[in-house]
Amino acid sequence: NAGVTQTPKFQVLKTGQSMTLQCAQDMNHNSMYWYRQDPGMGLRLIYYSASEGTTDKGEVPNGYNVSRLNKREFSLRLESAAPSQTSVYFCASSELEQSYEQYFGPGTRLTVT
Amino acid sequence: AQSVTQLGSHVSVSEGALVLLRCNYSSSVPPYLFWYVQYPNQGLQLLLKYTSAATLVKGINGFEAEFKKSETSFHLTKPSAHMSDAAEYFCAVSISGGGADGLTFGKGTHLIIQP
Numbered sequence: 001n002a003g004v005t006q007t008p009k010f011q012v013l014k015t016g017q018s019m020t021l022q023c024a025q026d027m028n029h030n031s032m033y034w035y036r037q038d039p040g041m042g043l044r045l046i047y048y049s050a051s052e053g054t055t056d057k058g059e060v061p062n063g064y065n066v067s068r069l070n071k072r073e074f075s076l077r078l079e080s081a082a083p084s085q086t087s088v089y090f091c092a093s094s095e096l097e098q099s100y101e102q103y104f105g106p107g108t109r110l111t112v113t
Numbered sequence: 114a115q116s117v118t119q120l121g122s123h124v125s126v127s128e129g130a131l132v133l134l135r136c137n138y139s140s141s142v143p144p145y146l147f148w149y150v151q152y153p154n155q156g157l158q159l160l161l162k163y164t165s166a167a168t169l170v171k172g173i174n175g176f177e178a179e180f181k182k183s184e185t186s187f188h189l190t191k192p193s194a195h196m197s198d199a200a201e202y203f204c205a206v207s208i209s210g211g212g213a214d215g216l217t218f219g220k221g222t223h224l225i226i227q228p
Contacts, residue, residue, distance in 0.1 A: 048214055099162060
């Protein structure tokens with residue numbers, strides 16, 4: 001099992017450009033999440049999808065959109081990137097039977113100039 | 114809303130010494146609590162979790178944590194530090210006490226191991 005995979009690993013954008021971060025999991029989990037990690041801030045929840053077909057805002061959703069494409073895939077889109085969105089982005093998945101313990105991907109390091 | 118406070122952004126211990134990383138939480142419902150470890154340039158790996166069973170939880174790599182409801186604490190300990198324990202450690206609480214809506218993380222504690 002690959003677990004949770006994310007693409008790309010690194011990305012540099014100019015202010016105003018758009019991009020989509022991809023995430024896929026092969027553990028048959030119902031719930032998926034996007035977090036951002038900034039120095040000294042821990043991880044903060046951007047959006048989550050409790051089950052296929054649903055998405056909800058987390059703590060810091062402004063400037064982002066998400067799509068739960070199917071049970072395996074959950075993408076995060078930046079429509080018009082801003083320097084404040086420079087961060088490391090982590091995708092995670094979880095399941096009720098495992099007490100919603102989060103399984104994390106390796107992260108995408110995004111720089112917006 | 115749930116919140117997590119980790120005391121000490123950096124903790125330094127000597128190799129072989131006791132490791133104690135502090136975590137206090139606030140939750141309006143019975144919480145699920147987690148400790149994660151992050152090595153440089155990697156994702157987060159679960160160390161251990163509390164889900165209302167035993168209050169003393171054992172995890173991987175010799176770590177354990179004790180849930181103390183009266184103190185709203187979930188401190189992480191390891192009897193003898195190893196150089197390989199140097200990493201960032203995050204305490205987290207389930208946002209809705211066990212639901213699917215994600216975790217609230219503390220700001221993290223960077224553990225430094227002195228030879």
